[in-house]
Amino acid sequence: MGTIVCQTCNCTIDHFEDEKVTRLYSTCKSGECQKADEDLD
């Protein structure tokens, strides 16, 4: 199973069939990205 991951918020966007485990980086649609604010110190 392949996974498409958002390179901005690291969430899983979609899955696709693949013989091996693969991770592709993409970005969410504008407005749907749940960008993590991890630097809220």
Ligand SMILES: [Zn+2]
């Ligand atoms: Zn995102």
